[in-house]
Amino acid sequence: MKTPYFSFAVGELPKGCQLCVRGEKLVLFTTGACPRNCFYCPLSPWRRGDVVYANERPVKSTEDVIEEAITQEAKGAGVTGGDPLARLDRTVEYIKLLKERFGRDFHVHLYTTGALATKKNLEKLYDAGLDEIRFHPDLFNPSSKLFRVEIENIKNAFDFDWDVGGEIPAIPGQFERMEWYAEFLDKLGAKFLNVNELEYSEMTLKTLLEMGYEPVSDESAAIKGSLETGLKLLEWGEKNTSLSYHLCTAKLKDAVQLRNRLKRMAKNVAKPYMEITEEGTLRFGVAEYDDLDELYSFLVEEAEVPPEWLYINREKGRIEMPEEVAVELAEAVEGDVKFFVVEEYPTWDRLEVERTPL
Numbered sequence: 001m002k003t004p005y006f007s008f009a010v011g012e013l014p015k016g017c018q019l020c021v022r023g024e025k026l027v028l029f030t031t032g033a034c035p036r037n038c039f040y041c042p043l044s045p046w047r048r049g050d051v052v053y054a055n056e057r058p059v060k061s062t063e064d065v066i067e068e069a070i071t072q073e074a075k076g077a078g079v080t081g082g083d084p085l086a087r088l089d090r091t092v093e094y095i096k097l098l099k100e101r102f103g104r105d106f107h108v109h110l111y112t113t114g115a116l117a118t119k120k121n122l123e124k125l126y127d128a129g130l131d132e133i134r135f136h137p138d139l140f141n142p143s144s145k146l147f148r149v150e151i152e153n154i155k156n157a158f159d160f161d162w163d164v165g166g167e168i169p170a171i172p173g174q175f176e177r178m179e180w181y182a183e184f185l186d187k188l189g190a191k192f193l194n195v196n197e198l199e200y201s202e203m204t205l206k207t208l209l210e211m212g213y214e215p216v217s218d219e220s221a222a223i224k225g226s227l228e229t230g231l232k233l234l235e236w237g238e239k240n241t242s243l244s245y246h247l248c249t250a251k252l253k254d255a256v257q258l259r260n261r262l263k264r265m266a267k268n269v270a271k272p273y274m275e276i277t278e279e280g281t282l283r284f285g286v287a288e289y290d291d292l293d294e295l296y297s298f299l300v301e302e303a304e305v306p307p308e309w310l311y312i313n314r315e316k317g318r319i320e321m322p323e324e325v326a327v328e329l330a331e332a333v334e335g336d337v338k339f340f341v342v343e344e345y346p347t348w349d350r351l352e353v354e355r356t357p358l
């Protein structure tokens with residue numbers, strides 16, 4: 001049952017997951033709009049609106065999506081949201097764009113609540129080239145108004161020649177609901193059910209704590225009991241259904257999928273003075289000072305650093321250089337210049353994950 005990626009599986013991993021664990025899937029967020037309001041919804045407030053992102057990159061034009069896919073050397077995309085069907089025309093346009101630009105083998109899967117998955121809407125997605133669809137109905141909300149519609153709509157997906165599956169979080173105490181959904185999908189002839197280890201986000205921690213859920217440890221966003229609930233479903237499902245199952249853990253997302261994606265991106269964005277670490281981050285030296293032009297002249301003329309080793313990053317108010325150069329300069333230069341070694345993600349937002357003063 002254990003996979004090499006800190007997750008658990010019964011049967012073959014869905015094609016979308018096979019590419020995702022290798023960091024080969026572009027995450028295409030086509031809208032934050034969603035007809036639901038799950039108590040565990042991980043979306044941050046700024047992702048709740050009608051916004052579009054390709055990985056961390058805000059999308060203003062279709063070219064942004066293509067550029068991001070090229071930087072990542074993506075071999076496919078996972079279309080997500082919100083509910084991508086809440087902005088169907090846009091979602092269809094992007095799927096077509098990716099298929100036209102990168103070919104039919106560029107694998108595209110999509111997540112949806114199912115609330116808007118009418119035959120007509122699904123036909124548009126199928127015609128655009130969608131390869132795999134994953135349904136996440138409102139299973140854990142007893143007063144849901146959408147649940148029945150979603151369940152009816154899921155049946156529509158079996159009219160098309162693509163892979164159909166479910167994807168739900170494993171909620172401790174909700175095993176029966178999960179079991180019911182597995183049986184439902186199995187009877188329809190679905191291919192797989194993916195189960196995600198439940199995680200809290202800044203948005204949901206308070207609610208989850210109030211509901212009696214708690215994190216597994218101080219270092220993890222995973223919720224206690226979720227993994228066990230998921231494993232129980234896989235054991236039951238293996239005996240009682242012919243679905244494939246993948247229990248995707250918080251650790252897989254952090255330690256495997258993200259790291260692999262970062263590594264793919266790093267080799268395409270690293271400047272010559274940056275080192276790519278085992279984690280896929282970019283490591284280099286920086287010098288900070290109020291007047292960057294004065295600092296630059298000083299480094300080139302007085303400290304005799306070859307100009308090709310220096311890069312003035314005005315946006316971040318610093319001069320970047322190889323780590324070894326920063327280390328040497330930190331020892332030799334006196335005054336108000338501050339030297340650091342920094343590590344950044346090679347992502348569009350260049351998130352700084354480590355900073356060591358020299």
Ligand SMILES: C[S@@+](CC[C@H](N)C(=O)[O-])C[C@H]1O[C@@H](n2cnc3c(N)ncnc32)[C@H](O)[C@@H]1O
Nearest residue numbers: 040080081082111136167168169196197198199
């Ligand atoms: C992040 S959502 C994106 C698509 C869409 N918003 C949805 O919820 O189906 C993709 C999958 O993540 C899972 N998910 C949602 N909230 C989660 C949470 N707090 N922890 C772990 N998995 C979660 C669900 O199984 C969902 O199918």
Ligand code: SF4
Nearest residue numbers: 034036037038041082
């Ligand atoms: S379906 Fe997804 S985006 Fe919508 S509320 Fe639930 S978790 Fe959030």
